[in-house]
Amino acid sequence: MSAPRQLTVDWTIDANIRRAETLPSKVYRDADWFRALGERVLAPSWHYLTESTALVDHGAQVPLTLLPGVLDEPLLLLRDHDELRCLSNVCTHRGKCIVEQPTRSRSLRCGYHGRRFALDGRVLAAPGFDGARGFPTPRDNLAQVAHGQLGPMVFVSLAPEYELDELLAPVVERTAFLPWDALSGATEHVRYEVAANWMLYNDNYLEGFHIPFxxxxxxxxxxxxxxxxxxxxxxxLQLGIAKDGETAFELPDEHPDAGQRVAAFYFFLFPATMLNVYPWGVSLNQVAPLSPERTAVRFISFVWNRELVLRGAGASLDTVEQEDEAVVESVALGLRGRIYQRGRYAPQHEQGLHHVHRLLTEMLERPLDDRNPQPSAPRGGLLG
Ligand code: FES
Ligand SMILES: [Fe+2]
Structure with a gap:
């Protein structure tokens, strides 16, 4: 991807929601802003990568591309004895992708000129390099990519500005009473494609204002x-409260929401992950920008109580998704016109949207520095 041309943030999002105006429509529409959001917002943030349940045996490995079309980073997730590792999947010689299919092996071998790496990324053998000066250096090892887990869900960041534990703290605080470690592997994968910018999909998620409509x-x-x-x-965090007779969590006495009939905890993890926690389990939505006008959304379900799957607020996810896509695509058409530029926030309902627009603006305002990921130590897991 080419470097975004110099763009300047010529708007502000007032800290006071009662006065603030929404993000300007060009940010959702223009290709340059799309690229700038990739570099300045998505690259230094944490993203869901995959689930760890398939990586049980020593040497098991899965190649994955992080956010194809925006970050395009080839990664390799693998099991090295007790440790789950995430490495760059790009050979340090000339850049071939090393592992192309899920497989299992005791070391990694590049199919181009035979360079071999240990499962921790160290270069073990480099045919043809006898006599090369100052070789190998740590830069010839495969970079370790920061990662961590919430139950079976693996998150990664190419250049983390904060710890994953910090990001997940509000999730852990409210859901530690739930059996995260007992979550089944992903039971369902559904991929939707939406004809709209990824931030419009987020915006819609961030308010419950539209639910009755x-x-x-x-x-x-x-x-x-x-x-x-x-x-x-x-x-x-949005708290959906159950109507009488509808399924709700049984919250422990010391829980911050004790006494309320919570049907769903809807967590938005900035900038592109949603964790919807229901009495039956978790539906994770991964928002993957494809272009300024197209977004893929993956729904991945993890279950802890199969009997409750078809009940309550998390029962008809597909219907709700179709309804959301219809409005989000209609907004995308609205923003393509020239007349609409910015709107205002409903102070009682759109605090989440306002908060996220402020975060986005703050990150876009920062000058682009060298965001090359530095090799880093693997991180431990959270709750699992
Ligand atoms: S690119 Fe991997 S050994 Fe040459
Ligand atoms: Fe919705």
Whole structure:
């Protein structure tokens, strides 16, 4: 991807939601802003990569590309005895991708000129390099990519500006009573493609304001008047409260929401992951930008209580998704026109949106520095 041309942030998002205006439409529309968001927001952030459940045996490995079309980073997730490692999958010789299919082996061998690496990324053999001066150096090893886990979910960051544990702290605080380690491997993968910018998909997720207008079925399960939004550094939590007779969590006495009938914890993890925690399990939505006008959204379900799967607020995810896509695509058409530039926030309902627009603006304002990932030590897991 070419470096974005110099773009300047010529708008502000007032800290006071009652006065603030929304992000300008050009940020959702222009290819240059799309690239700038990739470099300045997506590259230094944490992203869901995959689940760890397939990587049980020593030497098991899966190649994955992080955010194809935006970051395009070839990664290799593998099991090295007890340790889960995430390495660059790009050979340090001339750049071939080393592993091309999920496989299992005791070392890694590049198929181009035979360079071999240990499972921890160290270069073991480099045919043809006898006599090369100052070789090998640590730069000839495969870079370790920062990663961590929440139950079976593996998250990575190419150049983390903060720890994964810090990002996940609000999730852990509210859901530590749930059996994360007992979550099944992903039971369902569904991929949707939406004709809209990825941030429009996020924006829609970040407010429950539209539920009574757009989701008649979901509105029957939730007590709309009790819906709440809580803001954390890089997390927005929306609490869906169950109507009488609808399925809800049994919260422990010391829980911050004890006494309320929570049907769903909707966590938005800045900038592109949603964790929807229901009494039956977790539905993770990964938002993958494809172009300024196209977005792939992956829904991945992890179950801890199969009996509850078809009940309550998390019962008809596909219907709700279709309803959301229809409005989000309609907004994308609206923003393509010249007349609409910016809107205002509904102060009682759109705090999440306002918070995220401020974060995005703050990250876009920073000058681009050298974001090359530096080799780093593997991180431990959280809750698992
Ligand atoms: S590119 Fe891997 S050995 Fe040459
Ligand atoms: Fe919705």
């Amino acid at each position: 757009v989701h008649p079925g979901l509105a029957k399960a939730l007590e709309i008047g009790a819906y709440r939004t809580l803001l954390f550094d890089r997390v927005v």
